[in-house]
Amino acid sequence: MSVERLKNFIEGEWVDSESKEYGEVRNPAWDRLLCQVPMSTREEVDRAVQAAKNAFPEWRNTPPVTRARYLHGLRGLLEENFDELSRVQTTEHGKTIDESRGETRRGIEMVEVATGIPSLMQGYNLEDIATDIDEYCIYQPLGVFGHIAPFNFPFMVPLWYLPFAIATGNTFIVKPSPRDPMSQVELFKLLDEAGIPPGVVNLVHGAADVANSLLEHPDIKGMTFVGSTPVGKIIYRKCGETGKRVIAQCGAKNFLVILPDVDLDSTIPSLMTSFFGNTGQRCLSGANAVVVGDDGRFYKRFVDEFVGAASKIRVGDGLDESVQMGPLQNADSKKRVIAFIEKGIEEGAEVLLDGRKLNLVGDVSETCFLNPTVFGNVTPSMTIGKEEIFGPVASIMRAKDLDEVTEMIHGNPYGNAASIFTSSGKMARKFQHDVMCGNIGINIGIVAPMAFFPFSGMKDSFFGTLHGQGRDAIRFFTESKIIIQRWF
Amino acid sequence: MELNTAAAVIRFAEEVEEKSAQFYADCAKKYKEGEEQFLSFARENKKNASLVKRAYYGVISDALEACFSFKGLTVEEYLFDTEFDEKAGLPEILKMSLEIEDKIQKFYQRAGELSESLLADVPRALKKVAGKRNERKHTLEALLNRTR
Numbered sequence: 276m277s278v279e280r281l282k283n284f285i286e287g288e289w290v291d292s293e294s295k296e297y298g299e300v301r302n303p304a305w306d307r308l309l310c311q312v313p314m315s316t317r318e319e320v321d322r323a324v325q326a327a328k329n330a331f332p333e334w335r336n337t338p339p340v341t342r343a344r345y346l347h348g349l350r351g352l353l354e355e356n357f358d359e360l361s362r363v364q365t366t367e368h369g370k371t372i373d374e375s376r377g378e379t380r381r382g383i384e385m386v387e388v389a390t391g392i393p394s395l396m397q398g399y400n401l402e403d404i405a406t407d408i409d410e411y412c413i414y415q416p417l418g419v420f421g422h423i424a425p426f427n428f429p430f431m432v433p434l435w436y437l438p439f440a441i442a443t444g445n446t447f448i449v450k451p452s453p454r455d456p457m458s459q460v461e462l463f464k465l466l467d468e469a470g471i472p473p474g475v476v477n478l479v480h481g482a483a484d485v486a487n488s489l490l491e492h493p494d495i496k497g498m499t500f501v502g503s504t505p506v507g508k509i510i511y512r513k514c515g516e517t518g519k520r521v522i523a524q525c526g527a528k529n530f531l532v533i534l535p536d537v538d539l540d541s542t543i544p545s546l547m548t549s550f551f552g553n554t555g556q557r558c559l560s561g562a563n564a565v566v567v568g569d570d571g572r573f574y575k576r577f578v579d580e581f582v583g584a585a586s587k588i589r590v591g592d593g594l595d596e597s598v599q600m601g602p603l604q605n606a607d608s609k610k611r612v613i614a615f616i617e618k619g620i621e622e623g624a625e626v627l628l629d630g631r632k633l634n635l636v637g638d639v640s641e642t643c644f645l646n647p648t649v650f651g652n653v654t655p656s657m658t659i660g661k662e663e664i665f666g667p668v669a670s671i672m673r674a675k676d677l678d679e680v681t682e683m684i685h686g687n688p689y690g691n692a693a694s695i696f697t698s699s700g701k702m703a704r705k706f707q708h709d710v711m712c713g714n715i716g717i718n719i720g721i722v723a724p725m726a727f728f729p730f731s732g733m734k735d736s737f738f739g740t741l742h743g744q745g746r747d748a749i750r751f752f753t754e755s756k757i758i759i760q761r762w763f
Numbered sequence: 764m765e766l767n768t769a770a771a772v773i774r775f776a777e778e779v780e781e782k783s784a785q786f787y788a789d790c791a792k793k794y795k796e797g798e799e800q801f802l803s804f805a806r807e808n809k810k811n812a813s814l815v816k817r818a819y820y821g822v823i824s825d826a827l828e829a830c831f832s833f834k835g836l837t838v839e840e841y842l843f844d845t846e847f848d849e850k851a852g853l854p855e856i857l858k859m860s861l862e863i864e865d866k867i868q869k870f871y872q873r874a875g876e877l878s879e880s881l882l883a884d885v886p887r888a889l890k891k892v893a894g895k896r897n898e899r900k901h902t903l904e905a906l907l908n909r910t911r
Contacts, residue, residue: 357820373770373829380823428825541880544831552830559826584831589767596771597764599830721826 279310281456281480283319284463286326287473292319292480298453303369303602304592306640312453315481320448320488323477327419327446328494330474335416335444337472339393342442346390349438349469353383360461364430365593367455369601369643370553372593375430381723382434382462385744388726389438395749396443408761414753416444417496417520421489423510424459425501426452426604427556427665433459435730436499436522439748441475445496448477450485454605487513495519497751499743501558504663504689504735511738522751523738524558524730526663527691530684531561531720532677532706534697535573542696542718543584546669549694549720551588551600551647555667556608558736559692559714559721563653563660565672565680578651578671582627585647585669591636598636602643603666609643612666616648619659619670625651630667655683663689677702681709690733692722713737766836769829769882772874773819775838776889777812779867784808786845786863794853797906804899811892818888828881836877841870857907861900868896 280297282289292313300309334342353360361375370378389395398413420440424433433449440447451459463478479485489495490513497520500510507525514521531549533542549561564581566574593601603609613631620626630648633641645667653660653670660670674680684693694716695706703717713731716722724730729742741751766772784805791801823829843863847856871893875886 371768371770371830373768373823374825376770376820376823377825377827377829380820381825431825544828544881547831548826548828553825557825596768596774599768719826720828723824723826 278308281310281312281460283313283315283323283480284467284476284478285319285323286330286477287467292316294319294481298482300367300453300455300457301605302366303604303643304594304639306642309367310457312456312480314453315479315485317484317488320479320485320492323448323479324419324489324492324494326474327448327477330472331416331418331446334441334446334472334475337444339396339442339444342444343390343392345469345471346386346392346438346442349465349471350383350386350390352465352468353379353386356461356465357383360430360458362594363461364455364458365601367457368426368429368604370593371598371601372596374553374601375593378428378431381726382431384726385431385434386438388745389442392442395746396753398755404759408759411758411760413756413758414443414749415756416752417754419446419448419495420497420499420752421448421492421495422450423486423489423498423500423502424449424451426454427553427558429455430458430462432501433462435501435743436748437476439744440752441471443749443752445752446475446477448479448489448495450479450481450489453480453482456480490514490519491517493517497521500524507738520751521739522741522743524732524743525736525738526689527558527560527736528562528661528663528687528689529560529692529694529712530563530565530680530687532565532567532680532693532695533577534695534699534702535566535568535570536698537696538698539577539580543580545696545718545720546581547584547588547599550669551585551667552721554601554603556604556665557721559723560665561669561694561720562664563655563670563672565674565683567674567677567680569675574673578627581669581671582649585628585649588647589636590634590644590646592639595636600647600667602639603645604643606642608666609645612645612664612668615659615662615664615666615668619650619653619657619668622657622659624653624657624659624670627651627671655686661687677705677709681706684710684712688735691736692716694719694722713742764838765833766838766874767830767833769819769823769832769878769885772833772836772878773816775841776815776871776874776892779841779870780808780812782845783843783863783867787860789845790847790856790860794856797853797856800902800906807895811895815885815888815892818884822883822885827883832878832881833874834877836870836873841866843867854907854910857903857910861903861907864896864900864903868893868900871896
């Protein structure tokens with residue numbers, strides 16, 4: 276049986292890649308081949324950039340209200356295909372169907388916000404900056420933007436940027452992750468169906484070579500990226516060298532802080548979602564759970580309930596609605612997470628729950644699966660306490676007070692998110708004020724900003740100036756132009 | 764079997780609405796004196812299913828505790844039988860309807876409580892349907908009293 280080979284979408288056409296090199300896209304739950312993805316050539320990137328460049332003049336002159344109508348059309352199509360889009364995500368990524376539906380909804384919300392572009396893109400003015408002289412600030416699109424997507428949210432993450440980029444009048448190129456590119460193919464089918472003019476949006480499959488071609492291309496005005504910190508640093512540097520704007524949203528090591536006054540019954544489900552949702556493969560996942568204070572009884576109760584809940588998580592194929600955690604996206608990720616678990620044991624952390632002992636629902640392949648792992652007695656200096664694991668591993672720590680927690684968080688190079696669980700408004704206020712992380716949660720396990728707020732991030736979790744989503748995105752994708760006028 | 768995820772709960776809600784709607788449609792054909800009421804129940808079931816699905820699909824997000832909100836919601840507690848004896852009279856059917864509605868109402872009520880504060884808008888929709896099923900029980904009791 277022949278396996279489907281994915282095509283690129285360039286200038287409004289689905290085209291076979293000229294590449295001889297193809298990667299495999301596999302369903303991680305069953306370890307089955309789904310399709311092959313081309314490692315496109317530099318020439319194909321050039322063609323996509325040229326198409327986007329050619330489409331730009333007409334697209335930027337298309338009234339914002341008309342551009343918004345295309346997005347309204349897209350939104351309708353996304354709603355119509357909601358469940359199919361979600362199933363594709365679960366099939367190629369492995370996450371649960373609830374998580375995929377959540378991802379689809381988040382993606383649609385980006386499109387919804389971008390439909391407000393006639394209001395969002397408005398500039399401002401002031402009459403009489405001097406007698407009979409007026410000044411205006413208008414926002415204009417820049418040209419071609421590119422996006423390098425991660426594997427953890429194959430549908431949603433490109434939508435953090437694409438709708439804002441094209442709504443503001445730019446043209447756009449997406450390079451999906453070669454591990455799970457099918458969701459983007461489905462999205463681009465709908466972009467095509469929505470009638471978006473040829474060249475405005477383009478899809479080029481591939482890996483590092485395609486990413487480098489985009490980064491080095493002189494006709495690309497800006498790049499957006501979500502992925503690891505080491506790669507984000509390279510992208511930031513390369514964009515600096517070629518004069519591009521850049522949003523690089525990177526790695527994380529998120530601390531979730533638990534005070535003894537907490538409502539534990541409500542908090543535990545929230546923590547399970549944070550640590551083990553999406554199989555721990557998100558930049559907003561909980562990594563370190565820090566229990567504050569010297570209340571030994573509370574600590575024991577917390578550990579018992581946390582480990583008890585984690586041990587009951589049903590792990591299996593995400594399309595099974597009783598499953599609460601899917602596999603890791605690929606076998607290499609599993610190996611990487613196991614190496615972290617081994618390192619944790621070697622450095623003296625206590626294994627409270629060992630996810631290497633598999634307990635799976637159904638007859639799935641074990642290739643990419645791990646059950647949840649929980650470590651106790653973890654310190655911030657241990658490898659598992661400081662490095663991003665990107666898998667279903669929780670490290671429980673203790674701190675004497677909130678100041679010590681803040682020190683712990685600030686001692687870590689990342690600054691993506693941190694949450695506090697408490698009934699005390701005073702403690703919560705101190706936490707949000709003191710902690711230097713881009714996204715702060717108060718009794719929230721996953722601090723995912725809505726489409727109309729920027730997805731913030733600090734320190735090694737973010738490189739750039741303006742963030743994705745919300746007003747930041749509008750500013751990122753536009754140049755401000757000042758007009759000062761006087762009439763004689 | 765435990766209904767442990769939002770997806771499983773929503774699917775079960777759809778199933779109970781569909782199954783009980785079919786039951787009421789069958790009742791309407793057989794019991795002319797209750798036809799209007801039974802058909803009205805069957806129609807409302809479709810609206811209930813839409814209400815719950817709309818709430819779920821509208822707010823489902825990777826940040827919500829969709830996979831971890833429900834604990835102790837066992838399917839077996841809420842299963843009901845819709846087959847009735849062809850010779851059964853209206854009072855028996857009304858009693859059977861009451862038992863069905865009681866189970867469905869309890870399911871929605873419990874699901875709503877378990878997801879309270881964890882799933883935005885979904886608990887409200889679940890509890891709203893629980894309230895409707897409760898009203899239905901009163902209607903059925905009144906009908907039953909009239910047949911006595």
